[in-house]
Amino acid sequence: MTTTTTYKAWELKSFSLQDVAATAREESRLEPHQVRIAVKAVSLNFRDLLVARGHYNPKLPLPVVPLSDGAGEVVAVGDLVSKFKKGDRVMPNFMPDWIAGEVSPDAAKTALGGFVDGMLREQATFNESALVHIPPHLSYEEAATLPCAALTAWSALMVNGALKPGETVLTMGSGGVSIFALQLAKAAGARVIATSGANEKLKRLKELGADTLINYKEHPNWDELVLEATGGSGVDHVVEVGGAGTLERSMKAARMNGHVSVIGVLDGISGSLNAIALIMKSLRLQGVFVGSRSRFEDMNKAISLHGIKPVVGKVFAADEITEALSYMASGQHFGKIVLKL
Ligand SMILES: NC(=O)c1ccc[n+]([C@@H]2O[C@H](COP(=O)([O-])OP(=O)(O)OC[C@H]3O[C@@H](n4cnc5c(N)ncnc54)[C@H](OP(=O)(O)O)[C@@H]3O)[C@@H](O)[C@H]2O)c1
Structure with a gap:
């Protein structure tokens, strides 16, 4: 039987x-x-x-x-x-x-x-x-x-973005993808500008290494503060998790020739796109869909080496x-x- x-x-x-x-x-x-x-x-x-x-x-x-x-x-x-x-x-x-x-x-x-x-x-x-x-x-x-949130942040910054030490990364909010992006960017020697809608959460992002903090609810024009914090030039990489509701400001916050990883839809799925802004700033808008097993293995080596928790x-x-x-x-x-x- x-x-x-x-x-x-x-x-x-x-x-x-x-x-x-x-x-x-x-x-x-x-x-x-x-x-x-x-x-x-x-x-x-x-x-x-x-x-x-x-x-x-x-x-x-x-x-x-x-x-x-x-x-x-x-x-x-x-x-x-x-x-x-x-x-x-x-x-x-x-x-x-x-x-x-x-x-x-x-x-x-x-x-x-x-x-x-x-x-x-x-x-x-x-x-x-x-x-x-x-x-x-x-x-x-x-x-x-790790499998979705961390690997997505890794694909965005390390694979597509080829992040270099000294570059500046903008992260949005304190969710899974954004915090992994912050941790990976800091481990790679980058500067991080982090946003959140809550000051209490911003404090915790600072403890994790965020260099500049912006409350996007108190400052709906947060892209202007990002430009101010980068001497007017904008960031090298945006980890864009808001989608339709935030993409335009993310593009404004990026530097000329900058890289915007289009990852999330927290603030809307579809909307209009300012093609002129995209063209005139020579931006690279790159969709990200998590990552391969081989990237996962690469990321785990970095997580182990840097003791990222x-x-x-x-x-x-x-x-x-x-x-x-x-x-x-x-x-x-x-x-x-x-x-x-
Ligand atoms: N493409 C891919 O492969 C991929 C992979 C993973 C996730 N995603 C997408 O990425 C997005 C984030 O995913 P997640 O799992 O990390 O989400 P999550 O952990 O639920 O993060 C949500 C947090 O994002 C922040 N937030 C919400 N609306 C915002 C806005 N308008 N501007 C800035 N921050 C905002 C809030 O943080 P505060 O309270 O601090 O403001 C909120 O707590 C989702 O749309 C998800 O579908 C895509």
Whole structure:
């Protein structure tokens, strides 16, 4: 008689923050190149809020296991697995099929917690090519914050931006991507101008190394303050997470020939674009979609070398997923929101 082992997974049943429920799933057979992990911690990204509300893609087939980011311990490996062994601490790449080079349409479809089941489950199985080792100085809770937010900041600044020591970076707000951008930029010897809508959060950004602070709510014309802080020239790199509502000011805050990483939609998805400003400043506007496994490995080397610790603002239990999503929606958080399994 064969026995089937089940594990607990949480499924988004309909597009509502309230409709995520635990369910039992059957363990699949392990293929030769596969690695099974016991998920120990997961983290939230703003994307998870968009997915849960049906704003990411209203045609997304449901139910789906939400959340792209997680970290866990290897509990079983297939016969042909060579890179990992039982007991290893690992994280899957945001897009398991994006190994190196440029992103492809097929790899983009494998993004976890979208069309493919995500990490809010006790157990997950991946091809070994999707996994990376956790930097030794990080806990599971800290590691679970890296796959999307940190790698996006890395792609923006280190890969596309080829950031150099002495350059100036503008970060916006105190969410996951922005705080990782601040930490990575400081480790690389850059100057950081950080904004936030709350003075209390600005204090904490200063403690993390931000050189110049701007409250974008008190100063709606924050781009002018950025220009003032850079002697009128503007910053080398903008980590643009606001989208339609902030892009024009971000372009004004960038220097001539500057680099604007278009990453987020916190303040709107579509709007008008001032083509003349873009042309006359010879700006480089570059969309960013997280990163490859090889970039993830490169980033982890830098995180280990510099002892960078992700900022975990609040930890919930996995069963509190609705509360965690609502907390993110409230905008009270600083850094990352983590759930423990
Ligand atoms: N393209 C990609 O690959 C990629 C990857 C990751 C994330 N994203 C996107 O990037 C954005 C940020 O994601 P996240 O997960 O880091 O979000 P998050 O952790 O939820 O960050 C939200 C924070 O951003 C700040 N904020 C909100 N509106 C703002 C505005 N108008 N101007 C400046 N700051 C503002 C607020 O910080 P304060 O309270 O300090 O003001 C807020 O707490 C989202 O749109 C997400 O979808 C894209």
